[in-house]
Amino acid sequence: xxxxxxxxxxxxxxxxxxxxxxxxxxxxxxxxxxxxxxxxxxxxxxxxxxxxxxxxxxxxxxxxxxxxxxxxxxxxxxxxxxxxxxxxxxxxxxxxxxxxxxxxxxxxxxxxxxxxxxxxxxxxxxxxxxxxxxxxxxxxxxxxxxxxxxxxxxxxxxxxxxxxxxxxxxxxxxxxxxxxxxxxxxxxxxxxxxxxxxxxxxxxxxxxxxxxxxxxxxxxxxxxxxxxxxxxxxxxxxxxxxxxxxxxxxxxxxxxxxxxxxxxxxxxxxxxxxxxxxxxxxxxxxxxxxxxxxxxxxxxxxxxxxxxxxxxxxxxxxxxxxxxxxxxxxxxxxxxxxxxxxxxxxxxxxxxxxxxxxxxxxxxxxxxxxxxxxxxxxxxxxxxxxxxxxxxxxxxxxxxxxxxxxxxxxxxxxxxxxxxxxxxxxxxxxxxxxxxxxxxxxxxxxxxxxxxxxxxxxxxxxxxxxxxxxxxxxxxxxxxxxxxxxxxxxxxxxxxxxxxxxxxx
Amino acid sequence: xxxxxxxxxxxxxxxxxxxxxxxxxxxxxxxxxxxxxxxxxxxxxxxxxxxxxxxxxxxxxxxxxxxxxxxxxxxxxxxxxxxxxxxxxxxxxxxxxxxxxxxxxxxxxxxxxxxxxxxxxxxxxxxxxxxxxxxxxxxxxxxxxxxxxxxxxxxxxxxxxxxxxxxxxxxxxxxxxxxxxxxxxxxxxxxxxxxxxxxxxxxxxxxxxxxxxxxxxxxxxxxxxxxxxxxxxxxxxxxxxxxxxxxxxxxxxxxxxxxxxxxxxxxxxxxxxxxxxxxxxxxx
Numbered sequence: 001x002x003x004x005x006x007x008x009x010x011x012x013x014x015x016x017x018x019x020x021x022x023x024x025x026x027x028x029x030x031x032x033x034x035x036x037x038x039x040x041x042x043x044x045x046x047x048x049x050x051x052x053x054x055x056x057x058x059x060x061x062x063x064x065x066x067x068x069x070x071x072x073x074x075x076x077x078x079x080x081x082x083x084x085x086x087x088x089x090x091x092x093x094x095x096x097x098x099x100x101x102x103x104x105x106x107x108x109x110x111x112x113x114x115x116x117x118x119x120x121x122x123x124x125x126x127x128x129x130x131x132x133x134x135x136x137x138x139x140x141x142x143x144x145x146x147x148x149x150x151x152x153x154x155x156x157x158x159x160x161x162x163x164x165x166x167x168x169x170x171x172x173x174x175x176x177x178x179x180x181x182x183x184x185x186x187x188x189x190x191x192x193x194x195x196x197x198x199x200x201x202x203x204x205x206x207x208x209x210x211x212x213x214x215x216x217x218x219x220x221x222x223x224x225x226x227x228x229x230x231x232x233x234x235x236x237x238x239x240x241x242x243x244x245x246x247x248x249x250x251x252x253x254x255x256x257x258x259x260x261x262x263x264x265x266x267x268x269x270x271x272x273x274x275x276x277x278x279x280x281x282x283x284x285x286x287x288x289x290x291x292x293x294x295x296x297x298x299x300x301x302x303x304x305x306x307x308x309x310x311x312x313x314x315x316x317x318x319x320x321x322x323x324x325x326x327x328x329x330x331x332x333x334x335x336x337x338x339x340x341x342x343x344x345x346x347x348x349x350x351x352x353x354x355x356x357x358x359x360x361x362x363x364x365x366x367x368x369x370x371x372x373x374x375x376x377x378x379x380x381x382x383x384x385x386x387x388x389x390x391x392x393x394x395x396x397x398x399x400x401x402x403x404x405x406x407x408x409x410x411x412x413x414x415x416x417x418x419x420x421x422x423x424x425x426x427x428x429x430x431x432x433x434x435x436x437x438x439x440x441x442x443x444x445x446x447x448x449x450x451x452x453x454x455x456x457x458x459x460x461x462x463x464x465x466x467x468x469x470x471x472x473x474x475x476x477x478x479x480x481x482x483x484x485x486x487x488x489x490x491x492x493x494x495x496x497x498x499x500x501x502x503x504x505x
Numbered sequence: 506x507x508x509x510x511x512x513x514x515x516x517x518x519x520x521x522x523x524x525x526x527x528x529x530x531x532x533x534x535x536x537x538x539x540x541x542x543x544x545x546x547x548x549x550x551x552x553x554x555x556x557x558x559x560x561x562x563x564x565x566x567x568x569x570x571x572x573x574x575x576x577x578x579x580x581x582x583x584x585x586x587x588x589x590x591x592x593x594x595x596x597x598x599x600x601x602x603x604x605x606x607x608x609x610x611x612x613x614x615x616x617x618x619x620x621x622x623x624x625x626x627x628x629x630x631x632x633x634x635x636x637x638x639x640x641x642x643x644x645x646x647x648x649x650x651x652x653x654x655x656x657x658x659x660x661x662x663x664x665x666x667x668x669x670x671x672x673x674x675x676x677x678x679x680x681x682x683x684x685x686x687x688x689x690x691x692x693x694x695x696x697x698x699x700x701x702x703x704x705x706x707x708x709x710x711x712x713x714x715x716x717x718x719x720x721x722x723x724x725x726x727x728x729x730x731x732x733x734x735x736x737x738x739x740x741x742x743x744x745x746x747x748x749x750x751x752x753x754x755x756x757x758x759x760x761x762x763x764x765x766x767x768x769x770x771x772x773x774x775x776x777x778x779x780x781x782x783x784x785x786x787x788x789x
Binding site: 045047048050053055127128130132133179197198199200201224225226227228230231234235237238239240387388389390392393394396405407416417420421425426428429 | 513514515516519520521522523524525526527528529530533534537565566567568573576577580632635636639640643646647648649650651734735736737739740743744747750751752
């Protein structure tokens with residue numbers, strides 16, 4: 001290799017550049033490493049830029065890059081510091097959060113206790129906000145200096161830190177003109193908001209002053225909204241985008257066969273749960289519900305219809321989460337099912353099985369298989385595949401025997417699930433479940449102490465497992481497909497597409 | 506429509522809130538959305554607001570419904586206009602060739618294309634075009650709305666049906682006109698075949714075409730739901746379907762008012778164009 005020839009002008013220019021670089025000092029390694037653009041294709045359209053005004057997975061996947069929560073949750077369900085450095089319960093009805101110092105919002109406003117007080121009081125008091133109902137138990141939010149906050153609650157609220165993983169912190173100035181703020185929002189997250197073309201895409205740019213060193217790994221993040229799965233898959237296969245979510249099992253083979261594409265899957269925090277309308281004479285008798293459960297061959301559903309992309313259920317709460325305990329798989333025993341039906345006097349039983357159209361992968365095929373299985377033990381099933389809004393109305397009116405549904409255990413905590421579906425007030429217009437023992441345990445499980453909560457929830461699990469107010473057919477598996485250019489992508493159990501620490505080759 | 510939207514089953518608040526939201530939250534949100542008022546009060550408020558140009562707040566987007574709809578108009582107009590241009594160019598050309606060369610291989614080929622265009626379902630054609638030109642050849646983007654190249658596949662998909670319709674209509678109208686006496690007179694005068702067909706015959710064949718095109722463009726502007734879904738095109742068609750699905754009444758109402766207005770205006774323009782093309786209507 002020869003020595004390159006330099007003209008005098010090039011030599012002088014090069015020397016000047018070297019001197020400038022030396023004078024500026026060493027650049028942070030993160031800034032040097034940050035490069036490129038990631039384009040994600042998500043299955044749902046985003047509806048809002050307000051982190052308190054949605055429970056949408058797609059919106060969270062976008063907004064979690066713009067706003068930071070106080071508490072974060074890892075993919076193995078550990079609650080870890082984000083804008084709160086630490087937190088602890090000071091009593092059964094009070095939480096104290098110590099805040100991170102040196103954090104700024106994208107406009108330079110420092111993050112302090114005022115932000116937390118504003119964000120929490122806003123979500124509690126503005127009952128128009130979609131997340132408001134979760135925070136109605138907050139009594140008061142008091143700051144203690146600039147970097148500590150105490151939240152007092154009307155009753156024990158052990159899942160508060162978990163819920164806070166889903167609430168991005170806002171600068172207090174947002175309150176002056178919320179409409180204007182949420183058209184060009186300012187957070188403290190790893191990316192700054194740039195633009196939103198409604199129904200099409202959102203553009204974000206790296207926040208070079210992000211408090212977490214070395215993050216983000218790319219200069220730009222674009223999120224496209226592509227609800228149609230085949231189109232999402234095509235865009236990935238054509239190399240237009242780098243990651244897609246909500247892949248159905250029957251698309252996996254095509255994707256795996258595509259050069260440059262990888263398929264990743266992980267057990268989700270979601271259990272399918274088909275609930276009974278417990279006030280209906282048809283399924284009031286626990287023996288009938290048990291018979292239905294015994295007549296369903298869950299392994300056939302998992303292996304043949306979901307192609308192995310599901311897991312057998314061993315507890316209403318999926319593994320890894322607080323409240324999980326292994327109770328063993330529900331057996332498939334059609335003979336015993338027939339006996340139970342006979343004992344219960346349930347001859348010529350007909351069940352209305354209501355589905356929310358196109359909501360879950362392969363749901364119609366699964367329902368048809370279940371109808372055939374129940375038919376084998378003498379139960380006739382009417383499948384009613386209804387538009388979602390209509391199906392929910394039918395449920396409120398109580399016009400169903402069995403309802404096809406799933407429950408993602410957001411926010412990685414079972415309190416919401418139990419509180420909504422297994423208390424009299426919560427289930428009144430849903431399943432009509434009512435059991436004072438379970439209700440008492442749910443109330444006792446709301447305390448902050450995780451050991452107490454685990455014990456109470458295990459008791460609830462056992463009672464429900466025995467009573468079978470629902471059929472738990474399988475735990476869902478979350479499937480993603482990515483370009484092999486992505487580095488460090490993690491398939492999340494909660495269906496979020498989070499790209500803070502993801503780089504691109 | 507106002508009443509129909511409100512009497513069909515489905516609760517807007519339930520669609521906005523997560524499945525596990527308590528009934529108290531559902532009731533509270535419906536109160537904020539103004540849905541706890543009696544129907545006649547809601548209707549009165551709606552009429553008064555519309556008279557002032559206020560179409561209400563979108564339940565889903567929490568911003569003015571008119572703004573939500575108008576944001577989708579450019580994408581819809583781009584797609585509809587391009588598809589309509591393709592329809593006119595390809596449909597009329599195919600129809601003219603088939604009529605002029607009636608009974609030849611050109612005619613049969615045109616007929617086959619027209620039958621295919623009318624019988625292939627949009628969703629199938631769209632997916633095939635994506636797989637061929639987007640995934641395999643990588644000549645064109647598969648989906649989205651970011652430049653003229655993104656328009657090609659959706660507009661071809663959308664134009665397939667009306668092109669076939671226009672081609673068949675042009676062929677039959679032109680064949681009928683080409684058999685008339687004034688055409689024979691033109692030829693006897695020594696006019697070239699090109700002048701006979703394009704200047705004398707086609708002009709008269711345009712009148713029934715115009716009616717069909719007017720109806721088609723109204724339909725295209727109203728939204729092309731399937732094409733928009735397949736190509737992730739952010740137009741009004743997908744918006745109205747989502748709005749119905751989520752029971753976003755203000756957005757549905759705004760789109761219906763806007764679509765009806767567009768439809769009426771286009772039909773008026775078509776009626777006026779008749780007078781330009783046919784002096785008998787002008788002086789009749």
